[in-house]
Amino acid sequence: MTTHHPDLSTLMSYSAGSLPDAVATVVAAHLSVCSRCRQHVQEAEQVGIRLLEELEPATLSAHAKDDILALLDKTERAAADSREEQNIPNDSDVPPLLRPVLGYYLDDLHWKYMAPGLKQFILPAFGSNLRLLKIAPGTCMPSHGHTGSELTMVLRGSYTDELGRFCAGDVADLDPDVQHQPVADTDEHCICLIATDAPLRFNGLVPRLLQPFFQI
Numbered sequence: 451m452t453t454h455h456p457d458l459s460t461l462m463s464y465s466a467g468s469l470p471d472a473v474a475t476v477v478a479a480h481l482s483v484c485s486r487c488r489q490h491v492q493e494a495e496q497v498g499i500r501l502l503e504e505l506e507p508a509t510l511s512a513h514a515k516d517d518i519l520a521l522l523d524k525t526e527r528a529a530a531d532s533r534e535e536q537n538i539p540n541d542s543d544v545p546p547l548l549r550p551v552l553g554y555y556l557d558d559l560h561w562k563y564m565a566p567g568l569k570q571f572i573l574p575a576f577g578s579n580l581r582l583l584k585i586a587p588g589t590c591m592p593s594h595g596h597t598g599s600e601l602t603m604v605l606r607g608s609y610t611d612e613l614g615r616f617c618a619g620d621v622a623d624l625d626p627d628v629q630h631q632p633v634a635d636t637d638e639h640c641i642c643l644i645a646t647d648a649p650l651r652f653n654g655l656v657p658r659l660l661q662p663f664f665q666i
């Protein structure tokens with residue numbers, strides 16, 4: 451059960467296809483575990499479809515319609531075939547849409563040391579806008595604000611900050627004005643998927659000095 455969700459405005463932007471790739475990826479990872487947000491996105495899509503329907507319809511020839519239907523059929527069959535062929539392990543802890551780039555297990559990633567109790571893995575396909583953080587039990591992150599927005603989804607474990615406790619599946623949708631200091635809960639490592647659209651703003655001198663080296 452997830453208790454923290456993306457803002458409705460974030461879900462609307464997702465359904466309109468107007469989110470940056472890194473942010474859209476975190477939303478999609480959350481949708482794969484949250485039926486409540488899937489419902490919201492579906493409703494937003496329905497609104498979009500109704501708006502489209504009010505536009506002047508373009509006429510398609512019967513031939514073009516057949517071509518499009520055949521193409522959709524083929525795409526659906528190819529997707530079903532590849533699902534069967536892939537033989538996906540059912541204990542994978544990686545969100546389905548990230549398995550092509552991350553593999554099936556978070557523990558198998560080449561985590562890069564950042565600070566005591568803190569490791570990160572940057573997803574190169576997204577520049578430095580999408581990363582995974584692995585925080586040791588009980589580790590206190592440096593207090594920071596944001597120059598842009600930050601969308602974080604917990605994949606494993608949990609953390610607590612000024613906004614509450616965030617467990618696997620939960621999303622923190624943070625505006626630029628939010629200042630927070632997450633602390634990983636003590637029972638296990640906390641692994642988060644984090645999209646940022648601008649660098650973080652650290653309060654302490656040491657984190658600020660290290661910032662350029664870690665691309666955060």
Ligand SMILES: [Zn+2]
Nearest residue numbers: 455484486487
């Ligand atoms: Zn949700």
